[in-house]
Amino acid sequence: MSNGATRVLESAELGHRITKRVYARDEPKLREALLNAQFDLSRSHRGPILVLISGVEGGGRGETANKLTEWMDPRHIHVLAFGPRTCDEAARPGPWRYWKALPGRGKLGIFMNAWYNEVMAEHLRRGSDVELHARLQSIRQHERMLSDEGVVLLKFWIHLSRVEQKKRLKELERDPRTSWRVTRADWDAYRIYNRSHALWEHLLRETSTAEAPWYVVEGTDERYRYLTVGKILLKAMRSTLAAKPVVRKRASAPPAPSVIDNVKLIRNLDLSQTLDANDYSAELEKFQGRLAKLTRHKQFAKHSLILVFEGVDAAGKGGAIRRVTGALDARQYVTVPIAAPNDEERAHPYLWRFWKNVPPRGGITIFDRSWYGRVLVERVEGLCSVSDWMRAYGEINQFEEQLVEDGAVIVKFWLQISQKEQLTRFRARERTSFKRFKITAEDWRNRKKWHAYERAVSDMVNRTSTEIAPWTLVEAEDKYFARIKVLKTIVARLKDAL
Amino acid sequence: MSNGATRVLESAELGHRITKRVYARDEPKLREALLNAQFDLSRSHRGPILVLISGVEGGGRGETANKLTEWMDPRHIHVLAFGPRTCDEAARPGPWRYWKALPGRGKLGIFMNAWYNEVMAEHLRRGSDVELHARLQSIRQHERMLSDEGVVLLKFWIHLSRVEQKKRLKELERDPRTSWRVTRADWDAYRIYNRSHALWEHLLRETSTAEAPWYVVEGTDERYRYLTVGKILLKAMRSTLAAKPVVRKRASAPPAPSVIDNVKLIRNLDLSQTLDANDYSAELEKFQGRLAKLTRHKQFAKHSLILVFEGVDAAGKGGAIRRVTGALDARQYVTVPIAAPNDEERAHPYLWRFWKNVPPRGGITIFDRSWYGRVLVERVEGLCSVSDWMRAYGEINQFEEQLVEDGAVIVKFWLQISQKEQLTRFRARERTSFKRFKITAEDWRNRKKWHAYERAVSDMVNRTSTEIAPWTLVEAEDKYFARIKVLKTIVARLKDAL
Numbered sequence: 001m002s003n004g005a006t007r008v009l010e011s012a013e014l015g016h017r018i019t020k021r022v023y024a025r026d027e028p029k030l031r032e033a034l035l036n037a038q039f040d041l042s043r044s045h046r047g048p049i050l051v052l053i054s055g056v057e058g059g060g061r062g063e064t065a066n067k068l069t070e071w072m073d074p075r076h077i078h079v080l081a082f083g084p085r086t087c088d089e090a091a092r093p094g095p096w097r098y099w100k101a102l103p104g105r106g107k108l109g110i111f112m113n114a115w116y117n118e119v120m121a122e123h124l125r126r127g128s129d130v131e132l133h134a135r136l137q138s139i140r141q142h143e144r145m146l147s148d149e150g151v152v153l154l155k156f157w158i159h160l161s162r163v164e165q166k167k168r169l170k171e172l173e174r175d176p177r178t179s180w181r182v183t184r185a186d187w188d189a190y191r192i193y194n195r196s197h198a199l200w201e202h203l204l205r206e207t208s209t210a211e212a213p214w215y216v217v218e219g220t221d222e223r224y225r226y227l228t229v230g231k232i233l234l235k236a237m238r239s240t241l242a243a244k245p246v247v248r249k250r251a252s253a254p255p256a257p258s259v260i261d262n263v264k265l266i267r268n269l270d271l272s273q274t275l276d277a278n279d280y281s282a283e284l285e286k287f288q289g290r291l292a293k294l295t296r297h298k299q300f301a302k303h304s305l306i307l308v309f310e311g312v313d314a315a316g317k318g319g320a321i322r323r324v325t326g327a328l329d330a331r332q333y334v335t336v337p338i339a340a341p342n343d344e345e346r347a348h349p350y351l352w353r354f355w356k357n358v359p360p361r362g363g364i365t366i367f368d369r370s371w372y373g374r375v376l377v378e379r380v381e382g383l384c385s386v387s388d389w390m391r392a393y394g395e396i397n398q399f400e401e402q403l404v405e406d407g408a409v410i411v412k413f414w415l416q417i418s419q420k421e422q423l424t425r426f427r428a429r430e431r432t433s434f435k436r437f438k439i440t441a442e443d444w445r446n447r448k449k450w451h452a453y454e455r456a457v458s459d460m461v462n463r464t465s466t467e468i469a470p471w472t473l474v475e476a477e478d479k480y481f482a483r484i485k486v487l488k489t490i491v492a493r494l495k496d497a498l
Numbered sequence: 499m500s501n502g503a504t505r506v507l508e509s510a511e512l513g514h515r516i517t518k519r520v521y522a523r524d525e526p527k528l529r530e531a532l533l534n535a536q537f538d539l540s541r542s543h544r545g546p547i548l549v550l551i552s553g554v555e556g557g558g559r560g561e562t563a564n565k566l567t568e569w570m571d572p573r574h575i576h577v578l579a580f581g582p583r584t585c586d587e588a589a590r591p592g593p594w595r596y597w598k599a600l601p602g603r604g605k606l607g608i609f610m611n612a613w614y615n616e617v618m619a620e621h622l623r624r625g626s627d628v629e630l631h632a633r634l635q636s637i638r639q640h641e642r643m644l645s646d647e648g649v650v651l652l653k654f655w656i657h658l659s660r661v662e663q664k665k666r667l668k669e670l671e672r673d674p675r676t677s678w679r680v681t682r683a684d685w686d687a688y689r690i691y692n693r694s695h696a697l698w699e700h701l702l703r704e705t706s707t708a709e710a711p712w713y714v715v716e717g718t719d720e721r722y723r724y725l726t727v728g729k730i731l732l733k734a735m736r737s738t739l740a741a742k743p744v745v746r747k748r749a750s751a752p753p754a755p756s757v758i759d760n761v762k763l764i765r766n767l768d769l770s771q772t773l774d775a776n777d778y779s780a781e782l783e784k785f786q787g788r789l790a791k792l793t794r795h796k797q798f799a800k801h802s803l804i805l806v807f808e809g810v811d812a813a814g815k816g817g818a819i820r821r822v823t824g825a826l827d828a829r830q831y832v833t834v835p836i837a838a839p840n841d842e843e844r845a846h847p848y849l850w851r852f853w854k855n856v857p858p859r860g861g862i863t864i865f866d867r868s869w870y871g872r873v874l875v876e877r878v879e880g881l882c883s884v885s886d887w888m889r890a891y892g893e894i895n896q897f898e899e900q901l902v903e904d905g906a907v908i909v910k911f912w913l914q915i916s917q918k919e920q921l922t923r924f925r926a927r928e929r930t931s932f933k934r935f936k937i938t939a940e941d942w943r944n945r946k947k948w949h950a951y952e953r954a955v956s957d958m959v960n961r962t963s964t965e966i967a968p969w970t971l972v973e974a975e976d977k978y979f980a981r982i983k984v985l986k987t988i989v990a991r992l993k994d995a996l
């Protein structure tokens with residue numbers, strides 16, 4: 001507090017007040033305006049608006065959230081307060097619970113003590129500056145992504161000076177009718193106020209970005225606090241409503257971003273590799289057995305397994321997946337087939353539906369198609385803008401990093417067959433009555449875009465084959481060969497991890 | 499096994515087999531038929547079809563589920579295997595996890611080892627006949643309700659004789675490639691085969707009902723097992739598709755079922771009761787403080803609190819709810835406002851969306867309107883058939899029983915005001931700009947049905963005010979009086995429970 005770097009919070013320790021008279025005059029107007037804006041928002045398909053409330057103990061965070069729900073239509077506000085992780089939250093990566101609770105377009109969400117409190121608590125407990133730096137960096141990236149996806153972030157820091165905090169806690173405690181509001185944790189927080197102050201300053205400065213700045217609000221006077229938060233929220237709602245509607249550029253031929261032309265990666269695959277039926281049977285049993293043992297290993301309880309299957313149509317993803325699940329305990333895994341998003345999914349950032357399906361530790365999720373749709377079908381078909389899929393590579397890498405950090409083993413497969421083989425399989429499917437459902441007009445349409453897909457796949461592998469989550473290209477012209485390669489790869493990756 | 503009561507399973511110990519030749523001939527036909535039926539089902543909005551697979555260890559339950567997903571389009575089958583409850587499941591009433599996983603209309607779900615295994619495991623562990631009897635009774639009621647709601651239940655028991663079970667486990671164990679499939683639990687199950695056999699017989703007999711009979715299938719020969727299960731499933735799908743579409747009788751004036759005319763209950767409420775502003779402030783702080791202490795009490799971790807708010811339009815539900823939440827820790831509660839169901843909710847039994855929101859132990863859910871919509875708005879507006887809302891009373895009582903059994907405290911409020919007061923409030927809302935959103939054309943329409951609602955409310959209170967979950971009628975003409983009555987009631991009920 002002495003190094004002249006305390007500017008961020010200084011302005012919130014000046015004793016801002018609003019008189020009863022002014023409040024009585026301004027409050028009804030603000031309230032009406034908020035209600036109207038909320039109504040317009042709910043019809044607009046804009047947003048969502050996500051209000052984060054953090055700050056010091058006793059500053060009135062909870063009361064502020066309550067006031068907002070009282071002012072507005074509570075049916076369209078969703079308030080969530082985050083505490084220590086519950087047991088199902090603790091079994092999954094940190095961001096999971098925030099993703100699960102993310103409101104959809106047209107909605108207003110209030111998160112109390114979300115990711116910032118988690119970072120602060122952890123830092124005060126363990127305190128490595130390097131780690132803090134990395135966490136804040138990751139938060140910035142995350143908020144950037146939310147903002148790019150249309151989420152309007154409003155971050156409020158409700159502040160009290162040390163003297164005011166003590167006064168407030170004493171006040172509450174003295175009155176027998178409110179003494180229950182003060183807990184030991186509040187006094188613990190007070191005791192480390194000075195130590196915390198420097199951390200708050202640092203955190204607020206490091207995470208005040210153009211797309212998600214902090215609003216520091218002095219908590220002492222509740223009238224000031226309510227009106228200030230309310231007015232900022234109103235302004236944000238109005239500008240969200242006034243913003244030009246996002247036009248999805250359906251670029252029929254997206255301009256090629258300057259990526260090295262590396263389709264060789266795909267074209268150079270040796271698709272002539274085969275495996276004969278006898279070897280296949282033996283290997284299948286062998287690697288299924290190994291996979292079974294590994295996923296039942298004691299150590300596996302500390303990990304999770306995420307399998308991603310992408311590939312050319314008719315490359316045999318389904319068959320490969322079945323050979324994997326044949327070795328798994330049915331209680332342990334879920335298969336998630338990914339098709340076009342439904343309305344609710346479309347109202348959320350594209351990663352939302354995948355986050356919802358992240359397995360707990362000890363669990364396995366198999367994605368039959370995945371978040372890579374963003375840089376494959378959405379890119380090729382022009383379903384999102386060029387900048388949308390261009391930024392997706394980085395977003396996806398962060399997503400996978402967050403999973404791996406928590407112990408997940410991610411194995412990603414691209415199954416490749418030749419154009420000729422695809423035609424043969426399409427024709428065969430049309431002939432075999434019980435396979436007819438597997439072939440649609442869309443498959444024939446996709447086939448015509450073979451080269452566009454080839455380029456998209458190459459870019460994808462290039463930009464998202466990271467050390468922690470590498471791609472495995474599978475020569476799938478021969479089904480037996482492909483299935484065994486898939487099983488072998490999973491077994492090897494699991495062995496490395498355990 | 500000696501008392502001549504073993505008939506149910508006898509037929510599944512005879513050694514049914516199907517030759518390779520027959521299988522090769524029948525399987526492709528069955529597969530095609532299943533695929534077609536599945537395709538039709540997915541477009542039909544019928545069903546869902548829920549396949550339960552239980553049976554003896556080593557009988558091939560998992561393989562059977564795998565075979566069905568292999569035969570059909572895996573994108574429209576959802577397989578779930580239930581084991582010991584996970585920590586988030588253990589924190590909620592037993593049925594919660596089955597409700598959460600219930601497929602919607604047009605879908606096919608496979609539940610492995612669902613509620614039957616739970617009952618058997620518990621009985622073998624603790625073994626009270628009285629309890630078993632009660633559980634089976636509750637299962638019958640539950641399945642009856644599912645069936646009434648359009649869920650087609652197919653229950654398969656995959657059976658093996660004791661000799662066959664031993665043979666099967668030995669076989670698997672001998673082969674180094676499959677030995678991993680046999681666990682200690684399998685041999686434990688084998689050891690108590692004889693003891694279990696009587697229980698299975700009893701259970702199958704007691705829960706084979708007209709709407710959900712058991713199909714006992716011998717597991718020894720996999721070809722026989724696959725074809726038998728597949729054919730029964732096909733038949734069920736076809737008859738689901740062939741059934742006449744359910745016509746929702748929108749009876750404009752539903753015939754009065756023979757219920758005593760007891761609207762006096764409502765009309766006799768003394769709406770003249772009031773509380774002055776000073777007393778209100780004092781009492782509010784007092785009871786909010788008590789509520790705060792009770793919900794933070796150590797013992798509360800073993801319970802949960804479910805608040806139901808129903809009432810005449812403009813009776814002040816929202817205001818009462820806010821006075822309750824003012825005393826609660828924001829991390830502990832969620833408010834769930836109930837409006838008309840969305841598409842996904844409509845595709846499920848009406849209780850589904852409420853089950854999803856059941857709080858974990860230590861948690862609180864506040865329903866702003868609730869499952870009672872079934873016997874209020876849906877009845878009065880003719881949105882469901884007479885038999886639908888008539889059976890709802892019993893279904894709701896069972897639902898609440900299941901919650902209370904698990905430690906939930908359910909407090910249900912009906913807020914009543916006079917017709918005159920309602921008119922005054924409607925008019926005032928239209929005048930106050932920030933309350934305008936609270937009044938819609940629907941409110942004016944509902945008002946015209948005052949007497950129909952009066953009767954529906956009286957029937958509701960009469961039939962669902964149980965000892966474990968009684969209704970509290972709240973005279974809400976005076977808002978202060980109403981809010982304090984609500985708070986007092988919750989405090990008293992919690993005190994009793996803790």
